[in-house]
Amino acid sequence: MLRSFSTRFALSPARKHIDTSHLFVRNVRHQAYDASLDQDELAEARKWLDTFDWDTLPRGLSSFSRSSGPGGQHVNKTETKATTRWPISELSKVLPKIMHQALRDSDYYTRSNDSITLSCQTQRNKTANADENRTKLIAELQKIYKANVPEKTSAEKIKKYERLANEYREHRLQLKKRHSSKKASRRGYDD
Numbered sequence: 001m002l003r004s005f006s007t008r009f010a011l012s013p014a015r016k017h018i019d020t021s022h023l024f025v026r027n028v029r030h031q032a033y034d035a036s037l038d039q040d041e042l043a044e045a046r047k048w049l050d051t052f053d054w055d056t057l058p059r060g061l062s063s064f065s066r067s068s069g070p071g072g073q074h075v076n077k078t079e080t081k082a083t084t085r086w087p088i089s090e091l092s093k094v095l096p097k098i099m100h101q102a103l104r105d106s107d108y109y110t111r112s113n114d115s116i117t118l119s120c121q122t123q124r125n126k127t128a129n130a131d132e133n134r135t136k137l138i139a140e141l142q143k144i145y146k147a148n149v150p151e152k153t154s155a156e157k158i159k160k161y162e163r164l165a166n167e168y169r170e171h172r173l174q175l176k177k178r179h180s181s182k183k184a185s186r187r188g189y190d191d
Contacts, residue, residue: 067121
């Protein structure tokens, strides 16, 4: 049985790992991207970023184990690798609603315990590694925010999209009138 190239490509195992999350699809032709999102949620998220104190994030649950790599006997005897997990339920309490689903789409999401899990073993002491995990979490949350909350559309762009919509509507009406007149000219007139 022969398949077309596109069918074979779609069914190939390599196709499963192609990331399409960066592609934004707009169903409305001439509209700003943020116009299709809930404006109340966007306002809440933007306000959250301006007023949020990163020190109010939950502490997370840290566990320590032996790290790997260079360090000689010190690495073999001490538990300095920090693995910290933040349950999604705790993070959701302090984050805006628009970011909740994106937490589960994060690269650091662990499905088995429904949490964001980070580990670090770059420092020689465990508290520094736990602090590094917290820094990584803040960076990940900022990345999630930037990916899910577009910047506010300027008045200039809104006017541009309105102008484009009007031009499109006028062009479409001209085409309809032209088509209608063409069909009318084909009709036979009986006298």
